[in-house]
Amino acid sequence: MAVLIQITDVHKSYGDQVLLDGAEVTLTDNVKVGFVGRNGTGKSTLLRILLDEEDIESGQVTRHPDLRIGYLRQHDPFQPGESALDFLMRDSQQPDWKCGQVAGQFELKGGYLSGPVSELSGGWQTRVKLAALLLHEPNLLLLDEPTNFLDLRTQLLLEHFLRSFRQACLIVSHDRAFLTATCTHTLDLSRGKLTMYPGKIDAFLEYQKERRDHDIRVNATIVSKQRQLQRFIDKNRAGANTASQARSKQKQLDRLQTSEITADEPTAHIRAPVVQSRQGPAVRCTNLEIGYRFPDGVPLRVATGIDLEIEHGSRTAIVGDNGQGKTTLLRTLVDSLAPLEGDVRWGHHCDIGTYAQHVYTSLPENQRVLDYLEYQAMAGTTDQQILALAGALLFRDSHVKKRISVLSGGERARLCLGGLLLGTHNILVLDEPGNHLDVETTEALADALLDYQGTVIFTAHDRYFMQRVATSVIEVRDGKARNYLGNYDAYLYSINKEILAGERAHKSTPTNTQHVKNSSRDERRSAVRDHRKMRKELSNLERKIARLDEQKRKTNQLLLETADPEEALRLHQEVTATSEALGVAENRWLELQELLSETEPVD
Numbered sequence: 001m002a003v004l005i006q007i008t009d010v011h012k013s014y015g016d017q018v019l020l021d022g023a024e025v026t027l028t029d030n031v032k033v034g035f036v037g038r039n040g041t042g043k044s045t046l047l048r049i050l051l052d053e054e055d056i057e058s059g060q061v062t063r064h065p066d067l068r069i070g071y072l073r074q075h076d077p078f079q080p081g082e083s084a085l086d087f088l089m090r091d092s093q094q095p096d097w098k099c100g101q102v103a104g105q106f107e108l109k110g111g112y113l114s115g116p117v118s119e120l121s122g123g124w125q126t127r128v129k130l131a132a133l134l135l136h137e138p139n140l141l142l143l144d145e146p147t148n149f150l151d152l153r154t155q156l157l158l159e160h161f162l163r164s165f166r167q168a169c170l171i172v173s174h175d176r177a178f179l180t181a182t183c184t185h186t187l188d189l190s191r192g193k194l195t196m197y198p199g200k201i202d203a204f205l206e207y208q209k210e211r212r213d214h215d216i217r218v219n220a221t222i223v224s225k226q227r228q229l230q231r232f233i234d235k236n237r238a239g240a241n242t243a244s245q246a247r248s249k250q251k252q253l254d255r256l257q258t259s260e261i262t263a264d265e266p267t268a269h270i271r272a273p274v275v276q277s278r279q280g281p282a283v284r285c286t287n288l289e290i291g292y293r294f295p296d297g298v299p300l301r302v303a304t305g306i307d308l309e310i311e312h313g314s315r316t317a318i319v320g321d322n323g324q325g326k327t328t329l330l331r332t333l334v335d336s337l338a339p340l341e342g343d344v345r346w347g348h349h350c351d352i353g354t355y356a357q358h359v360y361t362s363l364p365e366n367q368r369v370l371d372y373l374e375y376q377a378m379a380g381t382t383d384q385q386i387l388a389l390a391g392a393l394l395f396r397d398s399h400v401k402k403r404i405s406v407l408s409g410g411e412r413a414r415l416c417l418g419g420l421l422l423g424t425h426n427i428l429v430l431d432e433p434g435n436h437l438d439v440e441t442t443e444a445l446a447d448a449l450l451d452y453q454g455t456v457i458f459t460a461h462d463r464y465f466m467q468r469v470a471t472s473v474i475e476v477r478d479g480k481a482r483n484y485l486g487n488y489d490a491y492l493y494s495i496n497k498e499i500l501a502g503e504r505a506h507k508s509t510p511t512n513t514q515h516v517k518n519s520s521r522d523e524r525r526s527a528v529r530d531h532r533k534m535r536k537e538l539s540n541l542e543r544k545i546a547r548l549d550e551q552k553r554k555t556n557q558l559l560l561e562t563a564d565p566e567e568a569l570r571l572h573q574e575v576t577a578t579s580e581a582l583g584v585a586e587n588r589w590l591e592l593q594e595l596l597s598e599t600e601p602v603d
């Protein structure tokens with residue numbers, strides 16, 4: 001295990017906003033670290049510091065001489081007209097076969113490699129950028145919100161890739177599911193301090209909560225002890241025989257200190273416009289054909305024969321891979337793109353508010369936060385209302401004077417949403433609203449949408465958000481758009497299954513398949529033997545699961561009782577390890593159950 005990069009006692013601020021206040025962290029070559037923290041705490045800034053693109057006020061950043069950082073940039077590194085392959089060869093100085101081989105890992109082949117890279121959709125361009133990163137053979141990958149513009153399929157592909165990547169990664173993300181799937185460690189930035197936790201994001205959040213609850217309980221005990229001592233001292237201070245005892249109790253009292261419990265960081269408060277609930281279809285599409293028209297009138301069809309109805313009060317998620325036409329469908333629905341054929345008919349009095357993908361990149365860079373909100377507000381909105389909204393969105397004090405150009409990703413997204421929510425729309429069309437928002441703000445947005453009486457049509461790649469918010473799912477795929485039969489979980493399951501099937505097909509040899517097809521009597525006998533083995537493993541597993549469960553319960557109990565922080569950390573690590581072992585055992589149990597039910601031998 002080698003130390004790749006170490007930062008010691010680093011300080012960094014912008015004006016009176018302190019981002020790093022004696023921050024310390026060590027990154028080694030064998031860990032995958034999820035980097036979390038609220039919007040605007042300084043995560044992107046820290047990445048820039050690691051890349052040596054940003055100055056620090058004091059402290060040290062020490063890099064291993066062999067450090068090779070691969071950094072996934074948000075801006076486009078492509079030149080006009082070049083193909084993906086041209087770009088990979090130019091960027092990496094590697095031969096075409098090598099570039100093709102690495103690109104193949106991201107399913108980049110054929111037209112995707114030889115066609116102009118600038119015409120690829122966001123998800124495919126990200127794949128090209130990832131292939132370029134790998135060709136430089138980095139030993140530390142820095143990814144800043146890599147899933148932001150990725151469809152689910154590319155996201156899952158990236159997960160599979162990162163899991164098999166053998167080097168270190170530091171991944172900024174607000175997407176818990178993605179972090180859980182890819183990272184083993186968690187780095188947290190809050191109030192200028194970095195904390196490295198040797199566990200996954202959920203374990204870290206649980207640990208944080210348990211520590212806090214524990215501190216609160218310990219403090220309560222200390223306060224009651226303090227009161228008791230104080231009473232004794234007051235009563236016995238003056239007595240000739242008791243004064244010395246009172247003095248000793250006073251010393252005891254002086255030693256008893258409560259520990260400081262940090263207040264929660266403020267969370268944005270998002271309130272959707274109050275509108276009347278309505279019945280019936282909000283929008284109906286009949287025989288709709290969506291796409292684009294070249295200047296000579298020739299149509300480029302993205303999807304055809306769409307017959308859909310979206311009910312008032314529903315919250316419809318539009319899902320599909322990048323480039324399949326989710327945004328095209330949304331744009332056609334909100335009339336920013338004319339249908340090639342067919343009809344989009346909205347009900348009466350539908351007032352549509354739109355939050356579009358990449359909207360924050362087109363914000364007026366030079367405007368200040370407050371000016372922007374004033375500009376967006378309806379006539380008649382008072383200054384006080386605007387300031388209150390800015391405050392609810394966490395633009396307080398000097399923050400309202402910030403220029404848009406210096407805002408962090410999440411701050412920009414918050415500002416755009418703020419502008420939208422100042423209106424009175426009864427239909428909200430939101431294209432990837434959760435991009436850039438931290439977990440708490442996304443929750444606040446989901447809460448607001450659950451309270452909202454109007455209709456929501458949205459795309460999002462955050463699975464948790466989608467599961468919470470969506471009441472129905474429309475899938476755009478292979479030139480069709482249809483109401484997906486089944487809920488969001490069912491949809492997710494089927495995609496995962498396809499990816500796994502692809503991997504299995506890749507690994508299994510043709511003779512293997514033949515082998516299965518021509519199953520002989522011998523093989524059936526061996527299948528029966530295998531079954532017995534599986535059943536035995538299954539019952540062993542059941543015992544193991546019960547034992548681990550009990551162990552976890554006991555360790556958790558000790559964790560709740562201990563007052564020693566080091567002991568608490570050790571116990572917490574033990575709980576995490578037991579939970580992981582439990583997870584592995586439970587997964588294997590499920591797998592065996594499935595295998596047994598699929599392959600029950602006939603004789």
Ligand SMILES: Nc1ncnc2c1ncn2[C@@H]1O[C@H](COP(=O)(O)OP(=O)(O)OP(=O)(O)O)[C@@H](O)[C@H]1O
Nearest residue numbers: 014039040041042043044045406407408409410411
């Ligand atoms: N040049 C600057 N002048 C003033 N403030 C700045 C400047 N650059 C960044 N900031 C502020 O520093 C803070 C940290 O920004 P940074 O982009 O590092 O946040 P982040 O943790 O990556 O947030 P997010 O999760 O939203 O991406 C933000 O509040 C931002 O407004």
Ligand SMILES: [Mg+2]
Nearest residue numbers: 043044408409
């Ligand atoms: Mg950032």
